[in-house]
Amino acid sequence: DTNPEINFKEESFPLVFLTNPKATILLGVNATGTSRYRDTYFASIGDLVKNKVTWKPLFKKQDNITSLILGKNYLYYRTSKNATNFKICKTPLASPNFENPDILIEEDSTAVITDMALTNKGLFYVKTKNGVSAKLYFLDKNTKQSVPIPLPKPSGFINVKSKGYTYEDLWIEIEGWIHKKELYKYNYNSKLFEGHNLYPTQQYxxxxxxxxxxxxxxxxxxxxxxxxxxxxxxxxxxxxxxxxxxxxxxxxxxxxxxxxxxxxxxxxxxxxxxxxxxxxxxxxxxxxxxxxxxxxxxxxxxxxxxxxxxxxxxxxxxxxxxxxxxxxxxxxxxxxxxxxxxxxxxxxxxxxxxxxxxxxxxxxxxxxxxxxxxxxxxxxxxxxxxxxxxxxxxxxxxxxxxxxxxxxxxxxxxxxxxxxxxxxxxxxxxxxxxxxxxxxxxxxxxxxxxxxxxxxxxxxxxxxxxxxxxxxxxxxxx
Structure with a gap:
């Protein structure tokens, strides 16, 4: 049965997911229409063994949030609210405030912030210019400074992944007009990415x-x-x-x-x-x-x-x-x-x-x-x-x-x-x-x-x- 407290429509797609393997909070999304912005709710993962899951509002589609990460005490998210090329913000999990969040990465007028991942070292994020030139950056959680991360090769697309805020592991998938998707893992000692493909990359x-x-x-x-x-x-x-x-x-x-x-x-x-x-x-x-x-x-x-x-x-x-x-x-x-x-x-x-x-x-x-x-x-x-x-x-x-x-x-x-x-x-x-x-x-x-x-x-x-x-x-x- 659908939750009567959530306004599901005929065209709605209810989605439920975890943001990382150690998450204690379950997220629920009321995906209505083709918009990437959705009403989102949260519940305790312990509710799964109860007769009823109690969903509480987290944020509305008007907040223009496209992706989020649950940290230890903060929720990190990417939004286009008052930022057509997106910005990255954070707000306390105990008392979320989406009207006045901490802005970690300001909007860039020349490139779109397209992805992000959180590790125990800090925040990694991607900026893409004109949809074809992607760059990777690191926001050090101690110095609060952003620095560019060298890529193994020029890339038009970057997908950045981590296991969560308690791990250092970081991977990127990169793609280009003349090469298919390739997987790399970051080596913090050498400050370089190393190939992590399960099979040899095909050459053309x-x-x-x-x-x-x-x-x-x-x-x-x-x-x-x-x-x-x-x-x-x-x-x-x-x-x-x-x-x-x-x-x-x-x-x-x-x-x-x-x-x-x-x-x-x-x-x-x-x-x-x-x-x-x-x-x-x-x-x-x-x-x-x-x-x-x-x-x-x-x-x-x-x-x-x-x-x-x-x-x-x-x-x-x-x-x-x-x-x-x-x-x-x-x-x-x-x-x-x-x-x-x-x-x-x-x-x-x-x-x-x-x-x-x-x-x-x-x-x-x-x-x-x-x-x-x-x-x-x-x-x-x-x-x-x-x-x-x-x-x-x-x-x-x-x-x-x-x-x-x-x-x-x-x-x-x-x-x-x-x-x-x-x-x-x-x-x-x-x-x-x-x-x-x-x-x-x-x-x-x-x-x-x-x-x-x-x-x-x-x-x-x-x-x-x-x-x-x-x-x-x-x-x-x-």
Whole structure:
């Protein structure tokens, strides 16, 4: 039975967890909607053997707390309240005060505080600039000074872990555009990280001479958009390069460096790969998310369009050699980019994408997502949903690019009828005579639980389609 004293809604997800193995306090979360901010409660771990667990309020979602750590006498937490790029605070466990906490790490206007861990030595935390350049710092509990910690290699993403405030053990997981996740443990004597992987890290010879550029380009309104560009050394600005560009821009999720199979094989075939860190994501903090959210959602696809135009204007490529891809909520961004500027792209790939936003709340997991997209029950949000609905913006007689869509019949996140409706309408409306293909997995869902065979097959189909449509000579019908 649910606790009648806690306001659970139809879309709520009750969560219970411990923050470390020696914790005496149990935390309960009322996760409602897709917001990362949640009403949180606490109870004594001893209540688990009683007939009823007595939950008491700890903090409200309005406190904008995304992560917390229980220390011996203090609660440490990361919050965006009055700090769009986050700050780290602490408050006494005996009498928590979230209105006037001790601020340990102030907000940084140039980077987002993305993670933290507590050991018996002090607090470790991560700052990430533009979602692609991560640094690790240590706050000494005695001197109160922060110092940078050298990393084993440059990293775009850092996840920092510890066993709790009574142990010194510290690990980091790092990841980049051209290397997969690697685990390291910190050696306090040498002040260096040592490899701690359970298996040898895989090397990719095809990425040996790869160049990575992290730049910012102006969008339609002058706002600077982070843009990641990855390509083989020797590529020239001669309008002959095939480009595969990715965008997401939702849920405050940062499109951080990750070795996508699309990137690996596209680079192997001589192409350029890019990621447009559009508004709606979390690359520049809470404000970046709100700038591509509900009524401001058009910024997401307009940012993608601006990044695409940058490659053309800088003579990297031409319109007939550009493929764009996105997945899930990224379907909004990519879907609207190709319906607003179909002339910019030779091909588009949309995996299990949201393409009919006005009907989003009426499908599986729909009500849970109204906090991100909006609801048709609100007149202002209705207009915003219409604007971000790619299906509603398909027009007859327009020369649309080639499109490859995927759908999973058992998808509990994005109902299969979303990409299916979009495919059917686009096939009817497009005057370009380019292929509009829909690949349906009748046994699968959103893709998380797919076998490696299925994942490899999907990558094969998508990249073959993109290489075919962007003119690679080895992928043309014979």
């Amino acid at each position: 010879p095809e990425l040996k001479d790869v160049i990575i550029e992290e730049i910012e380009v102006p969008s339609y309104d002058g706002v600077s958009i982070p843009l990641s560009i990855i390509y083989k050394k020797g590529i020239k600005k001669n309008n002959k390069n095939r480009l595969l560009i990715n965008a997401y821009g939702a849920y405050e999720w940062s499109n951080s460096p990750y070795l996508y199979p699309y990137l690996l094989y596209w680079i192997k075939e001589g192409g350029m790969y890019a990621v447009a860190h559009v508004r709606g994501g979390g690359e520049k903090g809470e404000a970046w998310h709100k700038a591509g959210f509900k009524t401001t959602k058009p910024n997401s696809w307009k940012d993608l369009i601006a990044c695409t135009e940058y490659f053309i204007n800088q003579n990297y490529t031409t319109k007939d050699k550009i493929a764009v891809w996105g997945a899930s909520a990224g379907g909004v961004c990519v879907g609207r980019a190709i319906t607003e500027r179909p002339d910019l792209y030779a091909a588009a790939i949309i995996r299990v994408g949201v393409l009919n936003a006005m009907r989003r709340e009426f499908g599986s997991n729909g009500k849970n997502n109204t906090r991100e997209y909006g609801t048709v029950k609100d007149s202002v949000e209705f207009e915003a949903l219409y604007e971000m609905d790619a299906y509603q913006h398909i027009k007859n007689g327009i020369h649309y690019p080639a499109v490859y869509l995927t759908a999973g019949i058992k998808d509990s996140r994005v109902p299969f009828w979303q990409p299916a409706k979009f495919a059917a309408r686009l096939q009817e409306a497009s005057a370009s005579k380019k292929p509009i293909l829909l690949s349906v997995d009748f046994d699968g869902g959103h893709g998380f639980d797919a076998s490696q065979y299925k994942k490899n097959k999907e990558v094969l189909n998508i990249l073959t389609f993109a290489l075919w449509q962007t003119g690679h000579p080895n992928y043309q019908p014979k």
